[in-house]
Amino acid sequence: AQSVTQLGSHVSVSEGALVLLRCNYSSSVPPYLFWYVQYPNQGLQLLLKYTTGATLVKGINGFEAEFKKSETSFHLTKPSAHMSDAAEYFCAVRRNTGGFKTIFGAGTRLFVKA
Amino acid sequence: ETGVTQSPTHLIKTRGQQVTLRCSSQSGHNTVSWYQQALGQGPQFIFQYYREEENGRGNFPPRFSGLQFPNYSSELNVNALELDDSALYLCASSIEQRTSYTEAFFGQGTRLTVV
Numbered sequence: 620a621q622s623v624t625q626l627g628s629h630v631s632v633s634e635g636a637l638v639l640l641r642c643n644y645s646s647s648v649p650p651y652l653f654w655y656v657q658y659p660n661q662g663l664q665l666l667l668k669y670t671t672g673a674t675l676v677k678g679i680n681g682f683e684a685e686f687k688k689s690e691t692s693f694h695l696t697k698p699s700a701h702m703s704d705a706a707e708y709f710c711a712v713r714r715n716t717g718g719f720k721t722i723f724g725a726g727t728r729l730f731v732k733a
Numbered sequence: 734e735t736g737v738t739q740s741p742t743h744l745i746k747t748r749g750q751q752v753t754l755r756c757s758s759q760s761g762h763n764t765v766s767w768y769q770q771a772l773g774q775g776p777q778f779i780f781q782y783y784r785e786e787e788n789g790r791g792n793f794p795p796r797f798s799g800l801q802f803p804n805y806s807s808e809l810n811v812n813a814l815e816l817d818d819s820a821l822y823l824c825a826s827s828i829e830q831r832t833s834y835t836e837a838f839f840g841q842g843t844r845l846t847v848v
Contacts, residue, residue, distance in 0.1 A: 653836060662737075662823055662839035663776070709775055713836075720766060720789050721825070721837050723775040 621646045621712045625724035633732045638682075638697040640727045642710030645691060651713035652693045653721065654684055658706050666708075669693065680704070705731045736760065737826050739840035746847050751812045754843045756824030758805040764788070765807040766837060767799060768823040776823055782807060783829055811845075819847045 626641035644650055651670050655663040667678025674686040684695045693710060710724040736759035746752050758765050764783045768776035778791035782801035796812040805826070811818055821844050825837035 655839075660842075660844070662841045663825075664839070665836055668836050720778045720781055720791070722778065723768075725775045 621650060621714045621722055623710050623712050623722055623724035625708075625710050625727050627727055628725065629728050629730065631730040631732060632700045634702055635699050638695070638700045638704065638729065640695040640708050640710075640729065642684075642693045642695065642724060643691050644693060644710070644712045646712060652684075652686060653711040653713070654678065654682070654693075654695050655709045655711060655723075656706050657709065657726075663709065666695070700729075700731045702731050702733065705729055737824060737838050737840035739822075739824050739843050741843060742841065743844045744846070746814050746845065748814055748816060748847055750814050751810065752814060752845060754809040754811075754822050754824075754845070756807045756809070756826075756840060758807065758824075758826035759838050762805055762826035762828050762835070762838070764827045764829040765801055765805065766825045766827070767807070767809045768825065769793070769818075770821040770823055770842070771817075772820070779809070814847045816847050819845060821845075 622645045624643045653668045654666040657663050666682050667676045669676045669686045677683045682697045707726045707728050709726045711721045738757045740755045766781040767779040770776045779793050780790040781788045785801045798810045800808045821842045823842045824840045827837045828835045
């Protein structure tokens with residue numbers, strides 16, 4: 620069964636600093652992986668996705684993530700944090716059996732300090 | 734904008750009542766999934782409908798039920814509301830085909846408060 624673990628429920632960085640949000644997955648088959656962002660009282664917006672091919676995936680707003688099969692990880696990074704990046708971030712894995720559902724991690728709230 | 738719209742945006746119900754939440758999927762999407770997101774938690778999968786049939790269900794009791802209509806709009810019904818049902822309910826639509834799919838596109842959600 621697929622599952623997702625996000626390490627750290629809260630991450631705080633200074634504006635301009637590196638953002639690193641950690642995600643580990645478990646899957647018995649090659650996974651499809653996603654990062655979503657959620658601003659207060661809003662739905663989820665897709666940041667980026669990995670399906671097949673290049674393991675370094677670039678997304679919107681300067682974010683990128685690298686799929687590392689050997690480490691079962693899909694960490695999200697951004698070289699320089701901006702105040703507008705403050706939000707909740709969810710890592711997710713797509714399940715391809717028993718329905719095509721997307722399973723989410725518990726989320727990591729990113730705080731950006733001026 | 735994802736093209737997925739949910740109504741209403743906010744709702745207050747009394748314990749024991751029934752509620753219907755609605756979702757209009759993005760044009761051309763044949764699959765809709767519903768999620769419950771309690772405060773401070775990640776979205777939890779309730780169920781998914783593909784071509785008007787339930788196509789997977791999470792760990793939710795039968796009082797959570799749904800429908801998908803031919804125009805790919807959808808409803809989530811919850812009977813006998815409990816206080817713990819208070820949450821943000823998210824609808825997501827996608828295209829599922831034998832050899833391809835799209836990622837899930839989410840609506841803005843319906844905030845349900847049970848008092």
